[in-house]
Amino acid sequence: MAQNTQPRRWNVARLTRLIWLPGLCLVLAACHLDMYQQPKGYPNDPSTFFPDGRLNRPPVPNTVAIGQFQSDPHFLQGTLADGSPATELPPNVKLDDRLLAYGRTRYEAFCMPCHGLVGDGQGIIAQRGPLTVPSLHQERLRTAPVGYFYGVITNGVGRMYGLASRVPPEDRWAIVAYVRALQLSQNASIDDVPPDQRGLIESGR
Amino acid sequence: MTFRPTSAGLSSLEGKYMSAQIFKPQANGIFKIVPLIIALVAAGVVLALVGIDESPYITEVGVAKNQPVPFSHKHHVGELKIDCRYCHATVEKVAYAGYPATETCMSCHSQVWTNSPLLEPVRDSYVTGEPIAWNKIYELPDFVYFNHSIHVNKGVGCSTCHGRVDEMHLLAKNQPLYMGWCLDCHRNPEQYVRPQDQVFNMEWQPTANQAAEGARLVAEYHIRKEQLTNCYICHR
Numbered sequence: 001m002a003q004n005t006q007p008r009r010w011n012v013a014r015l016t017r018l019i020w021l022p023g024l025c026l027v028l029a030a031c032h033l034d035m036y037q038q039p040k041g042y043p044n045d046p047s048t049f050f051p052d053g054r055l056n057r058p059p060v061p062n063t064v065a066i067g068q069f070q071s072d073p074h075f076l077q078g079t080l081a082d083g084s085p086a087t088e089l090p091p092n093v094k095l096d097d098r099l100l101a102y103g104r105t106r107y108e109a110f111c112m113p114c115h116g117l118v119g120d121g122q123g124i125i126a127q128r129g130p131l132t133v134p135s136l137h138q139e140r141l142r143t144a145p146v147g148y149f150y151g152v153i154t155n156g157v158g159r160m161y162g163l164a165s166r167v168p169p170e171d172r173w174a175i176v177a178y179v180r181a182l183q184l185s186q187n188a189s190i191d192d193v194p195p196d197q198r199g200l201i202e203s204g205r
Numbered sequence: 206m207t208f209r210p211t212s213a214g215l216s217s218l219e220g221k222y223m224s225a226q227i228f229k230p231q232a233n234g235i236f237k238i239v240p241l242i243i244a245l246v247a248a249g250v251v252l253a254l255v256g257i258d259e260s261p262y263i264t265e266v267g268v269a270k271n272q273p274v275p276f277s278h279k280h281h282v283g284e285l286k287i288d289c290r291y292c293h294a295t296v297e298k299v300a301y302a303g304y305p306a307t308e309t310c311m312s313c314h315s316q317v318w319t320n321s322p323l324l325e326p327v328r329d330s331y332v333t334g335e336p337i338a339w340n341k342i343y344e345l346p347d348f349v350y351f352n353h354s355i356h357v358n359k360g361v362g363c364s365t366c367h368g369r370v371d372e373m374h375l376l377a378k379n380q381p382l383y384m385g386w387c388l389d390c391h392r393n394p395e396q397y398v399r400p401q402d403q404v405f406n407m408e409w410q411p412t413a414n415q416a417a418e419g420a421r422l423v424a425e426y427h428i429r430k431e432q433l434t435n436c437y438i439c440h441r
Binding site: 163 | 294306336346
């Protein structure tokens with residue numbers, strides 16, 4: 001560093017000239033929030049546009065959404081052409097172990113709290129409260145056609161509310177298939193088990 | 206840069222120049238200390254701002270919000286063991302988990318605890334059709350795209366992101382949803398993914414061999430790790 005003969009002069013005037021510097025830094029800091037809250041709507045947002053204050057629009061009565069019209073009463077209502085409950089699964093629902101496994105997850109999410117793990121009507125809500133839930137293993141229900149169960153899930157029955165708004169049609173059929181499997185399982189005898197697997201049950205596993 | 210008159214100068218020039226000097230000898234010290242103080246104060250202000258920004262006051266982590274109905278997940282999920290999907294039915298199928306309709310509450314509360322004063326707003330809502338306005342707890346900025354279904358279907362459990370919901374009476378945020386947090390998992394999903402049937406299990410914990418198990422699941426679910434950190438995945 002070179003020898004300084006003239007001492008550097010720091011004085012107040014010099015310092016005050018720098019006073020705008022921090023101010024300039026503040027100008028650099030932007031604080032726009034318009035990207036954080038964009039003028040667009042998300043499901044469940046409130047709305048100032050619609051009089052009832054919600055953005056989710058309930059379907060207009062007696063209309064069907066575009067692309068959702070299906071003229072298949074078997075698949076959508078579980079009924080045959082004459083309006084009686086269907087006795088078979090609809091042709092586009094294939095009965096296999098994947099359908100049953102999927103139906104089980106649906107059953108345990110949507111029915112188990114009331115109907116219990118095996119459908120005996122002893123779900124935790126039924127155990128706690130004044131709500132009594134019938135067993136799915138009564139004779140009348142074991143012989144009821146599959147379309148009847150589909151109808152119960154869709155529209156409810158008596159004190160039970162329908163689940164149509166939460167469970168789409170293909171899931172309802174999966175539940176129906178699983179309920180049927182539960183009914184069979186609760187009334188099974190050793191003759192229903194393939195001979196080569198009977199040993200497993202008899203050995204207590 | 207120090208400026209210190211020599212002792213010789215002092216004796217000979219004393220009286221003539223000293224009084225004209227602007228700075229007294231202690232100015233040297235002051236000039237060393239003042240910038241230090243300014244730097245310390247500035248650092249303190251920055252630290253305090255960061256602290257406020259990370260405090261629950263801003264991030265809302267752990268701060269339960271008041272709700273129009275004191276709905277308790279601990280009651281309904283922890284004790285009654287109701288599945289998340291009973292109320293957040295769309296979580297596996299679309300981007301939004303959504304809030305339960307009043308009808309969903311009423312499927313039970315038309316029968317159980319029908320006289321509870323706490324449930325008055327629910328019954329009113331059912332009669333009038335006026336929705337219950339829940340206060341949102343988790344909210345991303347609008348420039349971030351998020352989708353529940355992809356996560357839930359690829360073995361990312363609710364509790365990984367929302368914490369032990371089943372232990373909260375009133376729900377509170379479990380973490381602040383920073384970008385770094387999303388990226389931490391998107392870089393290495395192995396550390397978090399779980400078997401598909403455990404997604405809704407609140408008690409699931411990674412086991413000792415999560416590294417191997419996670420890598421197997423990432424391959425099984427075909428998780429495209431290499432593209433998960435691209436900006437357009439979340440900012441689209």
